[in-house]
């Protein structure tokens with residue numbers, strides 16, 4: 181089913197989500213406050229905007245509330261990640277996925293209403309370890 185996605189933050193995580201969604205035929209609005217980062221996705225995302233997602237007017241003018249899914253892929257600036265997640269939630273977006281930098285950050289994101297919180301390094305580490313253990317069992 182075709183849905184429209186907004187990705188806030190085009191680091192390795194947000195960028196990879198953007199590329200994969202577009203490759204799967206989805207509509208993607210990508211937002212980053214770093215012009216160089218945004219430019220890298222001009223030919224990838226459906227629409228690219230250079231802007232500060234912490235600015236409520238920017239989010240409103242982009243019509244963020246009309247998106248099916250919003251991905252908050254800001255990691256390092258924890259304050260920005262929390263504020264943006266909160267604003268997007270208050271705007272009524274039905275599904276929000278947010279990237280957490282650490283356990284405390286993850287707990288706050290869950291409390292303020294992120295529908296899914298991911299911690300890419302931790303989650304990938306756990307997945308690889310599970311795969312190693314299950315392939316050992318199969319080898320045995």
Ligand code: ATP
Pocket residue numbers: 188189190191192193194211212213214217231232233234253254255256257260
């Ligand atoms: P990753 O781990 O995904 O590679 P990163 O370490 O490069 O990310 P992060 O701090 O997690 O960097 O930020 C991800 C992206 O979010 C960056 O491209 C950054 O420019 C963007 N970003 C950070 N704050 C904002 C903001 N307030 N509005 C829009 N984009 C932002």
